[in-house]
Amino acid sequence: AQSVTQPDIHITVSEGASLELRCNYSYGATPYLFWYVQSPGQGLQLLLKYFSGDTLVQGIKGFEAEFKRSQSSFNLRKPSVHWSDAAEYFCAVGAGDSSYKLIFGSGTRLLVRP
Amino acid sequence: NAGVTQTPKFRILKIGQSMTLQCTQDMNHNYMYWYRQDPGMGLKLIYYSVGAGITDKGEVPNGYNVSRSTTEDFPLRLELAAPSQTSVYFCASSLLAGGRETQYFGPGTRLLVL
Numbered sequence: 534a535q536s537v538t539q540p541d542i543h544i545t546v547s548e549g550a551s552l553e554l555r556c557n558y559s560y561g562a563t564p565y566l567f568w569y570v571q572s573p574g575q576g577l578q579l580l581l582k583y584f585s586g587d588t589l590v591q592g593i594k595g596f597e598a599e600f601k602r603s604q605s606s607f608n609l610r611k612p613s614v615h616w617s618d619a620a621e622y623f624c625a626v627g628a629g630d631s632s633y634k635l636i637f638g639s640g641t642r643l644l645v646r647p
Numbered sequence: 648n649a650g651v652t653q654t655p656k657f658r659i660l661k662i663g664q665s666m667t668l669q670c671t672q673d674m675n676h677n678y679m680y681w682y683r684q685d686p687g688m689g690l691k692l693i694y695y696s697v698g699a700g701i702t703d704k705g706e707v708p709n710g711y712n713v714s715r716s717t718t719e720d721f722p723l724r725l726e727l728a729a730p731s732q733t734s735v736y737f738c739a740s741s742l743l744a745g746g747r748e749t750q751y752f753g754p755g756t757r758l759l760v761l
Contacts, residue, residue, distance in 0.1 A: 569752075574754070576651070576737055576739075576755055577690075579749050635750060637690045639688055
């Protein structure tokens, strides 16, 4: 069965520091991978997605993620965090077929120190 | 485009009461979804629809009902509210099947059952 693990419940970084949020997935075939961000009181917004091809994916707001098949990981990175990046981040995996299913991780809450 | 809109934003229900959470999208998407988000958890799929007149259960459908009479609208019905249904509810839509396609989320409805 598909599953997604985000091992860090909370992460605190200083403004201007680099960021890496971890995501590990379990899926038998090549997965479709997503990172969504949820700002306080808002719905989820897509940051980036990976379907195939280049394993380093660029997204909005300066985020990128790298798909590593050998490690079953899809970690999210940003070289320099801004205070406005404080939010909750969700990794999700989808079946690469006509399935409706999108399985979400439990999320990582990012706090940014001034 | 307004995207995905949800009403109400917040509601308090007494145990046993019923209510309908409204969801409308103006992107002409075939696929629509209802999720619930419990504290510290990822999103769990309640119901989904692949088009007008077609709905199916997700992971946690008990206690809920849906209908899809038009492409735009996908209301979620709670018939006998229970404290376990206290959660934040998100509606989402996608052009293609959600497992491989970006989902667009509404701002959510926060429901408290007392």
